[in-house]
Amino acid sequence: MKTWVPSASVAEVLSDLPGVECAVYNSSTPMPEGIEEVEVWVPPLMPVPDVPGTLAKMTSLRLVQTVTAGVEPYRPHMPAGAVLCNARGVHDAGTAEWAVGAMIAVLREFPGFADAQRRGEWTYHHTAVLADSTVLIVGHGSIGAALERRLEGFEVEVVRVARTAREGVHGLAELPALLPQADVVVLLVPSTPETAGMVDAAFLGRMRDGAVLVNAARGSVVDTDALVAELRTGRLRAALDVTAPEPLPEGHPLWSAPGVFITPHVAGSTPASERRTLRLIKAQLSRYRAGEDLDNVITASY
Numbered sequence: 252m253k254t255w256v257p258s259a260s261v262a263e264v265l266s267d268l269p270g271v272e273c274a275v276y277n278s279s280t281p282m283p284e285g286i287e288e289v290e291v292w293v294p295p296l297m298p299v300p301d302v303p304g305t306l307a308k309m310t311s312l313r314l315v316q317t318v319t320a321g322v323e324p325y326r327p328h329m330p331a332g333a334v335l336c337n338a339r340g341v342h343d344a345g346t347a348e349w350a351v352g353a354m355i356a357v358l359r360e361f362p363g364f365a366d367a368q369r370r371g372e373w374t375y376h377h378t379a380v381l382a383d384s385t386v387l388i389v390g391h392g393s394i395g396a397a398l399e400r401r402l403e404g405f406e407v408e409v410v411r412v413a414r415t416a417r418e419g420v421h422g423l424a425e426l427p428a429l430l431p432q433a434d435v436v437v438l439l440v441p442s443t444p445e446t447a448g449m450v451d452a453a454f455l456g457r458m459r460d461g462a463v464l465v466n467a468a469r470g471s472v473v474d475t476d477a478l479v480a481e482l483r484t485g486r487l488r489a490a491l492d493v494t495a496p497e498p499l500p501e502g503h504p505l506w507s508a509p510g511v512f513i514t515p516h517v518a519g520s521t522p523a524s525e526r527r528t529l530r531l532i533k534a535q536l537s538r539y540r541a542g543e544d545l546d547n548v549i550t551a552s553y
């Protein structure tokens with residue numbers, strides 16, 4: 252079973268699965284021989300240069316197992332007869348932890364105090380606080396649930412939104428009415444045609460004065476120009492792990508917008524997620540070889 256994997260550590264973890272023949276292919280290695288015989292592809296964290304062209308040449312492909320929860324580089328280009336599975340779950344702890352840290356950093360003004368420290372200034376003033384606030388999770392799925400568990404103890408009210416309503420979770424249609432109630436809005440929706448630019452001027456305009464937008468999902472979810480314009484009024488603040496584009500180029504207006512805290516898409520990728528990714532890949536390939544049902548299959552309704 253010809254399998255392309257993103258690193259020697261993935262090849263190593265699969266080495267005791269009989270019949271699995273691994274070749275390493277990632278953004279910095281040349282494409283190995285025999286693309287038309289590849290049955291299973293585990294693409295790297297950073298997509299290879301031409302994902303659609305690569306998939307089109309994989310005429311024997313049956314399974315793409317991503318190492319990310321996001322599948323937007325692959326989903327629109329999947330060949331008929333091949334299954335796409337994501338890494339739902341493996342980045343939950345890191346991403347949820349980042350979201351808690353980011354909202355506290357912004358509310359308690361840690362970046363501003365760090366600047367004052369570098370200047371040697373004692374800038375005593377009161378800040379906002381997470382306690383007694385309302386945290387709206389837009390895209391309450393695997394990471395959203397992990398975030399909610401971590402918010403227990405912070406004495407906040409959590410409001411949940413998903414694509415469709417279920418018990419305790421509001422549907423997307425209710426979002427406009429919920430936005431003005433939230434002190435912190437955390438984006439955790441996948442990047443899909445439906446979520447592209449969902450955080451536009453109207454969305455931001457409905458947010459409460461002084462509220463914080465936390466984006467741990469994808470940059471494509473936010474209309475960057477609208478966000479920059481809103482940040483410049485000083486009415487909202489933001490914490491962004493993801494931006495459009497990525498990397499954010501030098502001189503981009505987001506870098507210098509007031510009230511924004513930016514990290515370079517580091518929330519989910521941690522030593523914990525690396526260990527969990529290896530376990531997931533091994534379990535999935537074992538199931539695939541045994542003809543068993545796979546986890547995390549991306550269905551048409553994803």
Ligand SMILES: NC(=O)C1=CN([C@@H]2O[C@H](COP(=O)(O)OP(=O)(O)OC[C@H]3O[C@@H](n4cnc5c(N)ncnc54)[C@H](O)[C@@H]3O)[C@@H](O)[C@H]2O)C=CC1
Binds near residue numbers: 339343346393443445
């Ligand atoms: N910053 C980082 O390092 C990381 C970012 N991510 C991003 O987080 C996303 C979410 O990951 P998971 O929680 O594993 O996904 P999930 O599939 O478990 O949950 C996604 C949630 O979004 C909801 N949703 C989908 N479309 C929606 C819409 N149009 N409006 C409102 N809700 C909608 C779904 O109903 C579901 O509740 C990933 O797709 C990925 O893009 C994931 C891991 C790490």
Ligand SMILES: O=C(O)C(=O)CO
Binds near residue numbers: 321338
């Ligand atoms: O899993 C994902 O989608 C990520 O963004 C991890 O970096």
